[in-house]
Amino acid sequence: MDYTVWAEKYLRHSFFIENDCRVSLYASELSTKPVIVLVHGISGDHNGLVPLAAELVTEYRVVLIDLPGHGRSDATALQDAAALQKWFLHLMDHVKKKFGPVRYVAAHSFGCSAVLTPKVLGQAKVVLINPVPTPSLMYARYARIIMNSAHFWAHIYNWRLFILLRGMTLAKYRTHESMRRVRWVGWTSKASYAQIVFQAGLVDIILDTSAYENAKNGAVAAVICGMSDTTAHERDSLDMERVFGMSRSVFIRGGHLLPIESPASVAGVLKEIMVE
Numbered sequence: 001m002d003y004t005v006w007a008e009k010y011l012r013h014s015f016f017i018e019n020d021c022r023v024s025l026y027a028s029e030l031s032t033k034p035v036i037v038l039v040h041g042i043s044g045d046h047n048g049l050v051p052l053a054a055e056l057v058t059e060y061r062v063v064l065i066d067l068p069g070h071g072r073s074d075a076t077a078l079q080d081a082a083a084l085q086k087w088f089l090h091l092m093d094h095v096k097k098k099f100g101p102v103r104y105v106a107a108h109s110f111g112c113s114a115v116l117t118p119k120v121l122g123q124a125k126v127v128l129i130n131p132v133p134t135p136s137l138m139y140a141r142y143a144r145i146i147m148n149s150a151h152f153w154a155h156i157y158n159w160r161l162f163i164l165l166r167g168m169t170l171a172k173y174r175t176h177e178s179m180r181r182v183r184w185v186g187w188t189s190k191a192s193y194a195q196i197v198f199q200a201g202l203v204d205i206i207l208d209t210s211a212y213e214n215a216k217n218g219a220v221a222a223v224i225c226g227m228s229d230t231t232a233h234e235r236d237s238l239d240m241e242r243v244f245g246m247s248r249s250v251f252i253r254g255g256h257l258l259p260i261e262s263p264a265s266v267a268g269v270l271k272e273i274m275v276e
Contacts, residue, residue: 003050003184010057011050011064015072016094023091024072026064027099028053033061034103036274037095039088040064041109041130042206043199045071047188049108051181052259055267060104060274063095067111069198070191078202081113081211088114092123104274107131108259109231110202113211121214125221127270130256133212133243134233143203150200158190172228172255173262181260218246222273224266226254248273 011026026046036056038049046064053062068087069075078084095102105126107115112131120126135143146153163186168174171182191199205211223240225232234240240249250269254261 001051001054003047003054003181004188006054007047007050011053011062013072014098016098018087018090018094019076021068021074021076022072023068023074023094024066025095028057028062031061033059034274035095035099035101036060036062036104036106036270037092037102037124038062038064039105039107039111039114040067040070041111042067042202043070043191043196044185045189045191047071048185048257049106049259050185051263052106052266055263056270059271061099063099063102065091067114069195069202071189075195075198078205081205081208084114084202084205085117085211089117089119092120104270106270109256110206113205113208116211116214116220118214118219121219125274126219127222127224127273128215128220129224129266130226130229130231130258131212131223132206132232133215134209135207136230136233139231140207143206147200147203150197154193154196154200157196163187167257170256171261172226173253173258178254178261181263182257185257185260212243215243215247216245218244220244220247222248222250222269224250224252224258224269226256226258226261227251228254229256229258231256 015022040048045066066073102124105115105124108129112128167182167186237249252265
């Protein structure tokens, strides 16, 4: 599938203003289908969830967002996970007014930290994809290096070779089609220098484990993980149970880019979970 053509055909772009900052959204056409909000991870943008949206659009009205300082959304001050979650609550209020009640939320990686508030968990079924409740030691060290040297590597972040290496490192399900999707997202989701520096400053939120405090006791509908994802300290169903209680955990072949590597598999699990 040509995802550039698909996005141009099926997704309509809009902005809303929050505290004098633009927030960028992409939504499929008006319909009576249940609304699902898709939330991407750090250093990407909504394009990282376009392959997943393409798998869901026949049954759901998909709304994809650009997090602050990502894609076409303006940067806004986010001191901690609580500030990010407050930002997302305002976003959800806007989505409800513009697109109707939000029945489902699916968040990937860093995006998981944004959606875990009692209000969101109470009004929608929330599914987390590749959550990072506790960053692995390797990933935590990498994140600190990235944050401390952002002004240097921001100059080379969008080099073609660097994009390829980044994709090869994070993707573990390396079929021809999966790697083609990884490359497409890498070429399409190119942040500016200022955005890269801003995003590096969000690393403290990744390391803020308090973001997951509201996810205990089965509050999350399900957790979908890549079997070979090494970004989180939690690596199996028992680890996930300690964080998420009795929430269902599903492990799919792949790495940290699971919605890009295996969007059909992720969509299949989502559809099963989202049956009322």
